[in-house]
Amino acid sequence: MLIFDKGVKGRYARAQVTDVADVELELPAELLRSKAAQLPEVSELQVVRHFTNLSRKNFSIDTQFYPLGSCTMKYNPRGAHRAASLPGFLSRHPLAPESHSQGYLSCIYGLQEILKEVTGMAGISLSPMAGAQGEFAGVAMIKAYHDGRNDFARTEIIVPEAAHGTNPATAVMCGYKVKEVPIHADGDLDIDALTAAVGPQTAGIMMTNPSTCGVFERQVELIAKIVHEAGGLLYYDGANLNAILGTVRPGDMGFDVLHMNLHKTFATPHGGGGPGSGPVAVSERLQPYLPTPIVGVRDESDVPEYMWLDEQELPDSIGRLSTFMGNAGVLLRAYVYAVLLGKEGLHRVGEYSTLNANYLAKLMSNAGFELAYKDRRATHEFIVTLRQQSKELGVTAMDFAKRLLDYGYHAPTTYFPLLVPECFLIEPTETEAIDELEGFVDAMKAIQKEAETAAEMVKGAPFTQPVRRLDDVKAARELDVAYPAVSRD
Amino acid sequence: MPFIPHTDQDVQKMLAVIGVDSIDALFDEIPPQLRAKPLVGIPEGLSEMAMMRMMSDRAEQDAGALCFIGAGAYEHHIPAAVWDIASRGEFLTAYTPYQAEASQGTLQVIYEYQSMICQLTGLDVANASLYDGASGLAEAVLMAVRANRKSKSRKVLLAASLHPLYRKVVGSVVGNQQIELEDLPVNEASLSLNLEALESFVGQDYAALVIQQPNFLGSIEDVHALTDWAQANGMLVIGVVNPTALALLAPPGEWGRNGADIAVGEGQPLGLPLASGGPYFGFLSCKQKLVRQMPGRIIGRTEDLEGNEGFTLTLQAREQHIRRSKATSNICTNQGLAVTAATIYLSLLGNKGLTKVAQASHQNAHVLAKKLTSVDGVKLRSSTAFFHEFVIELPLDVGVVLERMAEQNVLAGFDLSSFDAADLKNCLLVCVTEVKTKTDLDVFVSALKRALEQEDAQC
Numbered sequence: 001m002l003i004f005d006k007g008v009k010g011r012y013a014r015a016q017v018t019d020v021a022d023v024e025l026e027l028p029a030e031l032l033r034s035k036a037a038q039l040p041e042v043s044e045l046q047v048v049r050h051f052t053n054l055s056r057k058n059f060s061i062d063t064q065f066y067p068l069g070s071c072t073m074k075y076n077p078r079g080a081h082r083a084a085s086l087p088g089f090l091s092r093h094p095l096a097p098e099s100h101s102q103g104y105l106s107c108i109y110g111l112q113e114i115l116k117e118v119t120g121m122a123g124i125s126l127s128p129m130a131g132a133q134g135e136f137a138g139v140a141m142i143k144a145y146h147d148g149r150n151d152f153a154r155t156e157i158i159v160p161e162a163a164h165g166t167n168p169a170t171a172v173m174c175g176y177k178v179k180e181v182p183i184h185a186d187g188d189l190d191i192d193a194l195t196a197a198v199g200p201q202t203a204g205i206m207m208t209n210p211s212t213c214g215v216f217e218r219q220v221e222l223i224a225k226i227v228h229e230a231g232g233l234l235y236y237d238g239a240n241l242n243a244i245l246g247t248v249r250p251g252d253m254g255f256d257v258l259h260m261n262l263h264k265t266f267a268t269p270h271g272g273g274g275p276g277s278g279p280v281a282v283s284e285r286l287q288p289y290l291p292t293p294i295v296g297v298r299d300e301s302d303v304p305e306y307m308w309l310d311e312q313e314l315p316d317s318i319g320r321l322s323t324f325m326g327n328a329g330v331l332l333r334a335y336v337y338a339v340l341l342g343k344e345g346l347h348r349v350g351e352y353s354t355l356n357a358n359y360l361a362k363l364m365s366n367a368g369f370e371l372a373y374k375d376r377r378a379t380h381e382f383i384v385t386l387r388q389q390s391k392e393l394g395v396t397a398m399d400f401a402k403r404l405l406d407y408g409y410h411a412p413t414t415y416f417p418l419l420v421p422e423c424f425l426i427e428p429t430e431t432e433a434i435d436e437l438e439g440f441v442d443a444m445k446a447i448q449k450e451a452e453t454a455a456e457m458v459k460g461a462p463f464t465q466p467v468r469r470l471d472d473v474k475a476a477r478e479l480d481v482a483y484p485a486v487s488r489d
Numbered sequence: 490m491p492f493i494p495h496t497d498q499d500v501q502k503m504l505a506v507i508g509v510d511s512i513d514a515l516f517d518e519i520p521p522q523l524r525a526k527p528l529v530g531i532p533e534g535l536s537e538m539a540m541m542r543m544m545s546d547r548a549e550q551d552a553g554a555l556c557f558i559g560a561g562a563y564e565h566h567i568p569a570a571v572w573d574i575a576s577r578g579e580f581l582t583a584y585t586p587y588q589a590e591a592s593q594g595t596l597q598v599i600y601e602y603q604s605m606i607c608q609l610t611g612l613d614v615a616n617a618s619l620y621d622g623a624s625g626l627a628e629a630v631l632m633a634v635r636a637n638r639k640s641k642s643r644k645v646l647l648a649a650s651l652h653p654l655y656r657k658v659v660g661s662v663v664g665n666q667q668i669e670l671e672d673l674p675v676n677e678a679s680l681s682l683n684l685e686a687l688e689s690f691v692g693q694d695y696a697a698l699v700i701q702q703p704n705f706l707g708s709i710e711d712v713h714a715l716t717d718w719a720q721a722n723g724m725l726v727i728g729v730v731n732p733t734a735l736a737l738l739a740p741p742g743e744w745g746r747n748g749a750d751i752a753v754g755e756g757q758p759l760g761l762p763l764a765s766g767g768p769y770f771g772f773l774s775c776k777q778k779l780v781r782q783m784p785g786r787i788i789g790r791t792e793d794l795e796g797n798e799g800f801t802l803t804l805q806a807r808e809q810h811i812r813r814s815k816a817t818s819n820i821c822t823n824q825g826l827a828v829t830a831a832t833i834y835l836s837l838l839g840n841k842g843l844t845k846v847a848q849a850s851h852q853n854a855h856v857l858a859k860k861l862t863s864v865d866g867v868k869l870r871s872s873t874a875f876f877h878e879f880v881i882e883l884p885l886d887v888g889v890v891l892e893r894m895a896e897q898n899v900l901a902g903f904d905l906s907s908f909d910a911a912d913l914k915n916c917l918l919v920c921v922t923e924v925k926t927k928t929d930l931d932v933f934v935s936a937l938k939r940a941l942e943q944e945d946a947q948c
Contacts, residue, residue: 003601003836016568016842018923020849025737027874031709033739037608039840047836048570055579058594062578075492076582079537088548093558094766095903097895103550104765117530129620129767132821143665169809169819175665178814216518247516249525271826272595273585273786275768319661323561323623323654323755324766336544340491342534343527351512352493358515359503377518405591433494434503465590467799475791475803479780481614482607
């Protein structure tokens with residue numbers, strides 16, 4: 001039932017009504033609202049109960065194992081949430097003067113330094129508000145770099161065919177054409193195709209490493225050489241940074257620019273689909289183009305004084321991407337996460353996420369599931385293909401995914417990357433214990449058995465959730481995106 | 490090793506099953522020359538207790554000032570229940586609702602949110618939110634250029650009274666797509682758009698007009714006349730609006746004869762703390778006929794296979810994970826948690842509560858404005874109607890006054906001296922909301938007087 005349907009005319013949450021006399025408004029009458037907005041008319045308890053009950057209809061990291069590939073659903077420390085919610089941080093206006101911002105700015109400066117160190121890059125801007133916006137910033141910087149050299153012939157961005165959808169969409173938003181390059185059966189990029197694709201029209205390449213296939217691109221140095229020799233730059237999509245945190249630095253692999261997803265690698269809560277945060281880091285030659293603002297320091301002595309660096313200091317910047325400075329609260333949480341882990345802890349993230357993924361991959365393989373890249377080492381994630389099950393039993397990856405919900409596990413990422421049929425992209429993360437991983441395999445084995453003996457039942461799953469499978473076609477055809485669905489056309 | 494649960498025995502067992510003798514061996518496909526050296530520049534980890542001490546000290550450093558800065562981020566009372574509920578782990582630590590059956594909580598919240606945004610803006614359909622107000626406007630501009638069937642133009646007319654930071658963000662985002670931005674000038678006296686200048690823009694082809702209501706300087710624009718003029722000249726109208734003000738002011742759907750086509754704005758006033766600028770969220774709504782040009786996620790109501798009501802992501806064929814390079818935007822996430830807070834906020838306040846917040850803010854702002862005009866040398870810069878933010882002109886340099894008031898722990902407003910679109914030397918933008926008491930307003934006045942007298946003393 002919708003909150004609107006719970007309302008009764010004239011009911012309201014009395015504690016939430018500001019005490020104000022009904023006086024004449026000093027506003028022109030013709031510019032006032034003619035009819036009141038129909039918002040819920042409910043009591044405070046009704047609101048609390050409604051939304052508490054809605055929350056219980058969600059899977060979440062706090063309640064379930066959530067092995068969603070490429071999303072890094074690791075534990076989000078409550079300490080980070082508490083620290084970022086301290087009153088001094090919450091009440092700071094984004095345009096408060098530097099004299100009243102030193103506490104906040106010191107945290108942001110600290111985070112900038114930590115992220116530069118773990119990525120091996122020279123400069124950083126924390127302002128992009130999500131991975132996709134970080135990508136936008138990165139590719140816009142590549143464009144600004146070529147334009148700055150009067151090199152206007154570079155009109156193409158190369159993207160491996162297994163790339164995240166945001167990569168080609170971003171390239172287009174920056175005014176580029178997209179050229180997709182195939183990958184080999186072993187998951188590595190087709191070097192001959194890359195060599196044929198590059199030329200004076202190449203602005204750069206966007207890559208994820210480990211790739212979306214869950215394997216480390218072994219030829220990364222060769223790719224860097226080929227693209228650089230053609231005059232292009234290398235963009236690192238940091239979606240999978242968790243796999244190599246502390247083990248390999250993108251800067252050392254030859255990348256010129258990258259974005260990270262702090263909501264993945266630095267454990268900030270995903271909040272039901274955001275807010276995220278997608279800082280961009282660059283090598284020296286792209287530093288002048290970083291998006292503003294950035295935090296600088298005036299005096300590194302005993303009491304450093306932090307300051308904003310804006311367009312006066314960075315005249316060649318690609319500009320501002322958010323009204324103020326990105327998702328500040330997410331940045332604070334990421335900073336706290338890094339402070340809690342320290343150098344030792346950060347180093348172990350890549351190690352233990354890789355250990356968990358390889359263990360889980362081995363158990364899945366031992367249980368008879370087909371690994372898409374069985375001759376390769378898993379990174380922090382790996383791909384299982386259920387094409388045999390689909391072909392022989394008529395039970396698809398989607399069916400397995402829905403049935404997993406009945407077993408209390410969130411489904412892995414399904415049908416991505418697009419080039420592996422009937423696939424599951426599975427990422428357990430380092431914060432899961434061995435028993436949780438084993439429980440997941442047991443569930444998959446049980447579903448396999450059900451698929452063999454009761455395929456129709458599996459195809460009807462889930463059975464234990466608040467709703468059964470939903471009619472997506474009806475949702476799109478008979479579009480109902482607001483209550484009450486009044487059309488004004 | 491914070492948050493890694495493995496015992497030594499676990500590790501040994503796992504390595505044995507995998508068939509390697511060390512964790513290091515799992516990285517054997519990585520060229521050895523790429524392996525990183527230890528992270529020397531990063532300090533040792535802290536316990537939660539030590540971290541909290543450090544962070545509390547830093548938060549304390551920034552606390553305690555009385556703030557009259559608005560300029561796109563507004564201090565309102567946030568009911569206790571808003572973040573108590575939004576911070577439940579089931580909302581906080583869920584991800585994008587791709588598995589609809591296991592995400593009905595988030596999905597229904599967003600559907601209710603979309604409904605509330607449609608009500609506030611008077612338009613038919615809303616998306617699940619964008620990153621913030623300014624980036625939301627950039628998306629709205631791209632959307633309008635795509636959607637305007639009457640015009641092939643890639644030129645967009647922006648009110649010069651628009652928030653200057655919004656102007657900058659739009660420029661950064663659309664600049665690479667050959668979209669040109671032109672300014673509709675401000676009347677220097679009224680600090681609202683110059684309707685007499687409209688004539689000179691007739692006959693040039695623009696895809697859209699962007700109007701902010703109330704505008705950046707707090708003034709109320711004649712949105713009806715502007716909307717009718719723009720639509721008569723083939724433009725789509727994008728209204729940038731403050732959601733609190735919409736409790737009182739005509740919603741974009743009621744602007745002019747036909748209503749604005751797209752509404753967009755900063756959602757922060759709806760239950761989100763100032764918090765240094767984020768996370769906030771951008772809301773976007775439009776007329777039904779433009780729905781397929783909307784960027785971002787949209788939640789629809791549907792049925793499950795037993796005919797029960799349920800909610801799911803819909804119209805995904807517009808989005809990057811399906812359309813890749815042909816998507817309406819590269820946007821992937823929305824600001825789910827911020828939207829959850831806003832939905833709880835609007836449910837708690839209802840129309841009655843929101844209207845009271847708007848009225849109290851409006852009244853308090855007018856009380857302060859009147860008090861200030863009685864201070865020697867201070868005057869209201871224009872006589873145009875305003876909502877809860879206004880411009881005063883000072884007898885001295887604003888930077889100096891702001892600094893002196895900040896020393897008294899009063900953050901007096903936004904310095905307009907470098908505002909491009911009008912001559913606002915020595916001008917200050919002041920915001921007052923419902924949270925300010927009479928005492929707070931008196932503190933402002935006496936702090937200002939002291940700041941001005943300091944100058945006299947030096948003379």
